[in-house]
Amino acid sequence: xxxxxxxxxxxxxxxxxxxxxxxxxxxxxxEVLENKAQIxxxxxxxxxxxxxxxxxxxxxxxxxxxxxxxxLVVDTSHFSTxxxxxxxxxxxxxxxxxxxILIHSENYQALRFLKRKFAGSINPTTIHN
Numbered sequence: 001x002x003x004x005x006x007x008x009x010x011x012x013x014x015x016x017x018x019x020x021x022x023x024x025x026x027x028x029x030x031e032v033l034e035n036k037a038q039i040x041x042x043x044x045x046x047x048x049x050x051x052x053x054x055x056x057x058x059x060x061x062x063x064x065x066x067x068x069x070x071x072l073v074v075d076t077s078h079f080s081t082x083x084x085x086x087x088x089x090x091x092x093x094x095x096x097x098x099x100x101i102l103i104h105s106e107n108y109q110a111l112r113f114l115k116r117k118f119a120g121s122i123n124p125t126t127i128h129n
Contacts, residue, residue: 016077017084022070023097025090028083029063037078046072 024032032038039061042048050065066072076084091097103110 014077016075017088018073018075019087020070021066021072021074023091024074024087028087028090029066031079031083032074033061033063033066035078038075041075041078042072 021029021032042061048061048069050061074087076087079087088094103113105113
């Protein structure tokens, strides 16, 4: 009985993405800048403290700042599903654009997923211990 429960196919409850701001459509930058949770995440993770200059008198994270820092990561967990869909719609081929995958799962379930996703694309003779 326990084995059947363990092997039962799991459902994806939520999917979020970490996307460099340079890959987010420029039309969406204003919404990113209005999201307090995202701004706080940047400040906490990257110790961001914008400098005061002619274009940024109030030392805020603004469009010029994110343009100058194109690798700042937008975490879609801070946004609505509708916003996330608009961000993803900006990609022609999402699989091609993503260069990594992060799975938060039980080992067995993660391995089953990876086996299906990459079946036939891994040559076992090239794997070394």
